[in-house]
Amino acid sequence: MRILGVDPGLGISGYGCVEGPGEQPTLIEAGVIRVSRSGDLAARLAELDTDFRGVLERLRPDVVAVESLFAHYKHPSTAIVMGHARGVLLLAARRAGARLIEYRPNLVKKALTGHGHAAKDQMQRAIQDVFRLPSLPEPPDLADALAIALCASRRIPFEDAVVADG
Numbered sequence: 001m002r003i004l005g006v007d008p009g010l011g012i013s014g015y016g017c018v019e020g021p022g023e024q025p026t027l028i029e030a031g032v033i034r035v036s037r038s039g040d041l042a043a044r045l046a047e048l049d050t051d052f053r054g055v056l057e058r059l060r061p062d063v064v065a066v067e068s069l070f071a072h073y074k075h076p077s078t079a080i081v082m083g084h085a086r087g088v089l090l091l092a093a094r095r096a097g098a099r100l101i102e103y104r105p106n107l108v109k110k111a112l113t114g115h116g117h118a119a120k121d122q123m124q125r126a127i128q129d130v131f132r133l134p135s136l137p138e139p140p141d142l143a144d145a146l147a148i149a150l151c152a153s154r155r156i157p158f159e160d161a162v163v164a165d166g
Helices: 041-059 076-095 105-113 120-131 140-165
Strands: 002-007 012-019 026-034 063-067 099-103
Touching (some): 002 041, 002 076, 002 140, 012 041, 026 041, 041 076, 063 076, 076 099, 099 105, 099 140, 105 120, 120 140
Parallel strands (some): 063 099
Antiparallel strands (some): 002 012, 012 026
16 A cells, blocks of 8 residues: 655645555655745645645545644744635645645654654754664754554554444
């Protein structure tokens, strides 16, 4: 099963594709989609859509796991902008026929590090260790996307069993 983890953002969206499920899936590809900072919101969303659809066509994931929307009380507008980006990514994944799964950021962090409030550098080090990377995955959005894919890889067998058992 091919799982694509996505850390949505309007400026940078990280993605990480693994072949799983299981404790130690195979890393297929990871990267970021960088959207131009110029232009209006609609133009930037169209650019994100085009680039993400290219990733979906190339990697052909069975599952797309996305970080769920959250808002920090000090920065509510960030959630609104992220919501626009998430909407574009979710729609593209659905149109590609992939199964969609959403995970809360603290669940992903806990699944990977054992601590639901792990810092960005802790997540990067954990991903470096799991996939035996020679250096820290940069930028942090890429590490977050791989963490989401890894979380899905580890949880899907159990989630499917619960659904199958009714």
